[in-house]
Amino acid sequence: MPFPRVVRDEALVKSHRRCCVCHEFGGRSVNVHHIVQEADGGPNVIENAICLCLRCHAEAGHFNPRHPMGTKYSPDELRAHRDQWWSHCQTHPDEPLGLCLEVGFMVRSRTADLHKYRLVIGYTNTLTQAHDGWKAQVYIPAYVPVEVGDFDRCDVRIDGAVYVELETQSSAKVFPGETIEVVPNMQHFFLEYEVNHSNYNQVLRAGKVIWKFFTSNAPVIEGEKPLAELQEF
Ligand SMILES: [Zn+2]
Structure with missing residues (x-):
C-alpha cells in the first residue's frame, strides 16, 4: 500500500520537493519512499517517509544487510538525512x-x-x-x-x-x-x-x-x- 495522500503531501512540503539525501530538486519525479520497507513491517506514517530523487531512490532500495557490498543506506542513516534536511527547510522557507x-x-x-x-x-x-x-x-x-x-x-x-x-x-x-x-x-x-x-x-x-x-x-x-x-x- 502506498502512503496516504496526506502523508505524501506532508513529506513533499517538508522537503521542498527536494531529495533528502542529495538535495536535488525533484519536481514531478521526486519519490516518497518507505525508510523501512512495508514488507519488513514499515508503517505508512510520516515517521517512515522520506523524499528521494530517482537516483537516490534506486540506491536506497538496494539496502540489504545480507549483502555487504559498497556503502549501503541504512534506515537509521536515511532517517538522519531526512531529519537534517527537514530542519534545514524549516529554517529556509524561501529557498x-x-x-x-x-x-x-x-x-x-x-x-x-x-x-x-x-x-x-x-x-x-x-x-x-x-x-x-x-x-x-x-x-x-x-x-x-x-x-x-x-x-x-x-x-x-x-x-x-x-x-x-x-x-x-x-x-x-x-x-x-x-x-x-x-x-x-x-x-x-x-x-x-x-x-x-x-x-x-x-x-x-x-x-x-x-x-x-x-x-x-x-x-x-x-x-x-x-x-x-x-x-x-
Ligand atoms: Zn537524491
Missing part, C-alpha cells in the same frame, strides 16, 4: 524559489587554445500557481565572444565593466512542477561563448555570468557564477 534556476554549460568543442561552450538554463516552477509568461536576462562580459540565436542583445555597464545583455521571453504559462528551458541548447536558439588564448586569463580571474529571471507572480531570481567555475579547462 525553493531561489534555487530552482539551474545554470550550467555544455561543451561544443575544445582544442588546446579555443574552447566553445553553450550556456544552458532551466527553470522549475515550485509554486502552487502557474506563471503567466516569463523573461530572462543573461549578462556576459563583452570581451567574451558570444554567438546567439533568437536573443535580443545590447551592451550595458555593470560595476564599471561592459557586458552584453541577452534577453529572451515567453508568454507561455508555466504550470506548478513544470520545468522549462530558459536558455536551451537548440539549433536556432542557443547561447554560445568562447574562451580563447586572449581572454583566458581574464575569464579565470574575474569573468562571470549574471542572470535575472522574471515571472508574473514570484520574486525576481537573480544570480551570478564565475565563468571559471562553470567550465572545465
